[in-house]
Amino acid sequence: MAHHHIVEIRGLVKRFPMGGNHFTALKGIDLDIEIGEFTGLVGPSGSGKTTLLNIIGGLDAPSEGTLTVLDMALAEKNHKELAALRRHGIGFIFQTFNLLPVYSAYENVELPLLLLGLPADKRKAAVMHALERVGLTDKAQSRPAQLSGGESQRVAIARAIVKEPRLVLADEPTANLDAANSHNVMGILARLNRELSTSFIFATHDEKVMGYLTRVLHLVDGTIQREELVEHPQFLEKV
Amino acid sequence: MLTLKLALRNLIGAGTRTWLNVLVTSLSFVLIIFMSGMYRGLIEYAMRIMIATEIGGGEYWHPLYDPEDPLSIDDAHGLLPPGIAAQVAQGRAMPVLVIQGSMYPNGRMMPTLIKGIPPGQQVVDLPTGDLALPRTDRVVPVFIGTGMAQSTRLQLGDRFTLRWMDAEGTYDAVEAEVVTIVDMENFKVDRGQVWIPLARLQQMAAMADEATYAVVSRETDLLLDTGSWLARSVKHLLQDIVQMVQADQAYAKSMYGMLIGLAALGIFNSQVLSIFRRQKEIGTLMALGMTRSRLVGLFTLEGGLHSLLALILAAVYGGPLLYLAASRGIPLPYEGADIGFVMAKRLFPVYSVGLLVGTTALVAGIVTLVSYLPARKIAQLKPTEALRGRVI
Numbered sequence: 001m002a003h004h005h006i007v008e009i010r011g012l013v014k015r016f017p018m019g020g021n022h023f024t025a026l027k028g029i030d031l032d033i034e035i036g037e038f039t040g041l042v043g044p045s046g047s048g049k050t051t052l053l054n055i056i057g058g059l060d061a062p063s064e065g066t067l068t069v070l071d072m073a074l075a076e077k078n079h080k081e082l083a084a085l086r087r088h089g090i091g092f093i094f095q096t097f098n099l100l101p102v103y104s105a106y107e108n109v110e111l112p113l114l115l116l117g118l119p120a121d122k123r124k125a126a127v128m129h130a131l132e133r134v135g136l137t138d139k140a141q142s143r144p145a146q147l148s149g150g151e152s153q154r155v156a157i158a159r160a161i162v163k164e165p166r167l168v169l170a171d172e173p174t175a176n177l178d179a180a181n182s183h184n185v186m187g188i189l190a191r192l193n194r195e196l197s198t199s200f201i202f203a204t205h206d207e208k209v210m211g212y213l214t215r216v217l218h219l220v221d222g223t224i225q226r227e228e229l230v231e232h233p234q235f236l237e238k239v
Numbered sequence: 240m241l242t243l244k245l246a247l248r249n250l251i252g253a254g255t256r257t258w259l260n261v262l263v264t265s266l267s268f269v270l271i272i273f274m275s276g277m278y279r280g281l282i283e284y285a286m287r288i289m290i291a292t293e294i295g296g297g298e299y300w301h302p303l304y305d306p307e308d309p310l311s312i313d314d315a316h317g318l319l320p321p322g323i324a325a326q327v328a329q330g331r332a333m334p335v336l337v338i339q340g341s342m343y344p345n346g347r348m349m350p351t352l353i354k355g356i357p358p359g360q361q362v363v364d365l366p367t368g369d370l371a372l373p374r375t376d377r378v379v380p381v382f383i384g385t386g387m388a389q390s391t392r393l394q395l396g397d398r399f400t401l402r403w404m405d406a407e408g409t410y411d412a413v414e415a416e417v418v419t420i421v422d423m424e425n426f427k428v429d430r431g432q433v434w435i436p437l438a439r440l441q442q443m444a445a446m447a448d449e450a451t452y453a454v455v456s457r458e459t460d461l462l463l464d465t466g467s468w469l470a471r472s473v474k475h476l477l478q479d480i481v482q483m484v485q486a487d488q489a490y491a492k493s494m495y496g497m498l499i500g501l502a503a504l505g506i507f508n509s510q511v512l513s514i515f516r517r518q519k520e521i522g523t524l525m526a527l528g529m530t531r532s533r534l535v536g537l538f539t540l541e542g543g544l545h546s547l548l549a550l551i552l553a554a555v556y557g558g559p560l561l562y563l564a565a566s567r568g569i570p571l572p573y574e575g576a577d578i579g580f581v582m583a584k585r586l587f588p589v590y591s592v593g594l595l596v597g598t599t600a601l602v603a604g605i606v607t608l609v610s611y612l613p614a615r616k617i618a619q620l621k622p623t624e625a626l627r628g629r630v631i
Contacts, residue, residue, distance in 0.1 A: 054622075054623050057526070059525070059526060059621070059622040059623050059626070060621060060622070060623045079530070079531055080530050080531075083525070083528050083529065083530045083531075084528065085528075086525075086526060086527065086528040087527065087528025087529075088528070090528075092526045092527070094523075094526075094626070098519065098520075098522075098523040098526075098626070100252075100520055100523065101252075101520075102248075102249060102252025102253045102254070103248065103252055107248065107252075111524075111527060112527050112528070114241055114244070114245070115241070115527060115528050115529055117241070159527075
């Protein structure tokens, strides 16, 4: 099982304290994600998709249930081990890009490789390759403030894939982009999915994103209500 | 190495924010050193000026002489013991005779001490040269300090009546002329006294060859055998100031602590704000796989580098400023004599190695600590909370 499933979730429950009570954001999720999937967690605000994404990324801990990501059972891991998992195996793309404002595009993309302790020559080659994949080699020395929203998100994508992780988690990656930039970004991600065999999990309620997904999990009130396997996604063939 | 690299990158990248923080910290360095140097300079100046103008390398006192008791002056005069007389003959000491008298400047009567000093003496820095100028009249040449000139409204060349009682108990008077007015910066050799040639005073008071005390030059050691006279070392003569400084230690320390506290508050404010504003950045770094300990190390090191940069900046602009203040002095607007303290018209701050090193270490430590504490607090957040930039 572990050889095929990059993510394996059983009976996952997540509760948040709220006043004297608890709010249950995820109510017994069972889910397997296979290598190379282009999956979306789709649902309205408050359905639990970001919470599930954060738990898969080891940024948050489940209240109940078991969770194996990249062959690592997360429930038993401490902060250091979870940080190592993220450092080596997971890339993150955020809705608000989360680029470090004082770094250039190049330095932002280089950061994950610095954390991995790669030598300078390898870092340079990998950063330039990643920027090339997102079409931003000419903006390598630009600061985030000098980039448009679309360009910023492409830098964030380059940062997520520069170490060629096995899993990329993208939380509403197109929420701050216009239609053209959304398609541009999703096209880049779909190509990377094909070229790198990286698994992608999106949390989204953007229909444009859904048009690229090969698997759609509909979350409502903390449960997966429906699952769709899309054989021919609407926009994927144009990529 | 990675932490250092990232810390440097963050500092350089932050540009204005970094330099504002560094400027605030460097101002703290310079101000604390300057203020403490002023205080130390005040004390050291008082000691230096007293040694230069008053006590030289020490004094010999007539056994009945007590400078704190004006009534002792009437009886405190006598011949110098042979050893002291020998030092005087060699020019390594000078006798001073003190008697009580009164003066009548501009028709007013004022009690005064009349002090006889050898004209042209080189033992202390008192301007006795003009006392040695030959005169054709019987007018007594006098030098006074600016403080005395101010209180008596006497000017150079003014004449006044000087009245005294001699050793036989007879009152006499003579006309005196102000030949020198000098700012001696030491109210103890200025206020309430006039200086005249020693031989003339000995003659006026019928105290031939007698003195009240003798001052030893700075290069001369005090004699062990002083006969019946009392040897008073520099340490003894400065003990009032030393005791005052010792009694003032608590105040000086609390003042230093207050300055450090104010500086710390400013630094804490800017550092904490700066770090808390970067919560989202911290969350992003966590998501990218940075460990909590490395995060805390990164922000603490940034704080440390801040203080290092502040130190360099303080040295660049503060060094010359502090040096200028120490070499040219700072004019003071008040008169020290009014508060019973030898105080310079210009104050020269003194910066000890301990002050420089101590202040530097303390401020650097505070900056590092106030970087460490908020960074540790944020690093303890869940990454999801840090990513939301939730204010703690």
